[in-house]
Amino acid sequence: MTYRPETGHPPVRHQVSVGLPAHTFFSPREDLEHGAPRRLDYGPSLRTYFDRDGVECPPGAERWEVIGGFLFAIVALDPESGSVYALSEGEPEPRLMHADVSSLVHALMVLERGQAEYRDTNRDDDAARGAVVSLMRQDITTVDPTPFADDESEWSRLFEELGLGMWG
Incomplete structure (x- = not known):
């Protein structure tokens, strides 16, 4: 950089x-x-x-x-x-x-870790996938609630799609 x-x-x-x-x-x-x-x-x-x-x-x-x-x-x-x-x-x-930038980095690291767990869940188990998405969101908002403060934010839309299984 x-x-x-x-x-x-x-x-x-x-x-x-x-x-x-x-x-x-x-x-x-x-x-x-x-x-x-x-x-x-x-x-x-x-x-x-x-x-x-x-x-x-x-x-x-x-x-x-x-x-x-x-x-x-x-x-x-x-x-x-x-x-x-x-x-x-x-x-x-x-x-x-x-x-701030540190919260962006934190959110990306949470997403990286969560994606591995998300991929390991059964594609047909909506509840398990939803739980992984919910935990990632909670971990991100604990540090900075800003990413999900607006339902139309990039993060909110991404997590909605993750919850629907669109990125699995």
Whole structure:
């Protein structure tokens, strides 16, 4: 990771020095859908990223940094607050995704561990799959309730699909 924040915000400094994990649902790559091999450049602001595609950047988010992609959303960091936002396709406004980068990393690690358990459950046992999804959600919200604060968030939609067996 080459992104260097302009702030001394401790969670930002820590995660930038450690890096961000790649996962089935999150990647520091630009395009998860097509498995793009090109990694993101962490220097340009969100405004530069949007300008490159000829799209207007949401007001107030011009200095945010793109840190990856989550399903069909761009994930951006507000370097002043340390908060992480999702900019979903077709949504006019950014949505608060995590209180900070460390909670994003925690949620991805929970999802990674839970996916292995989820895959090991019987495909026909909806109750067992539902229990795994519920435990993952509980583990994530214990650290940061933000990912599930909105029923339309990327995390809420993903977990709804997991509960329906769509990602098994």
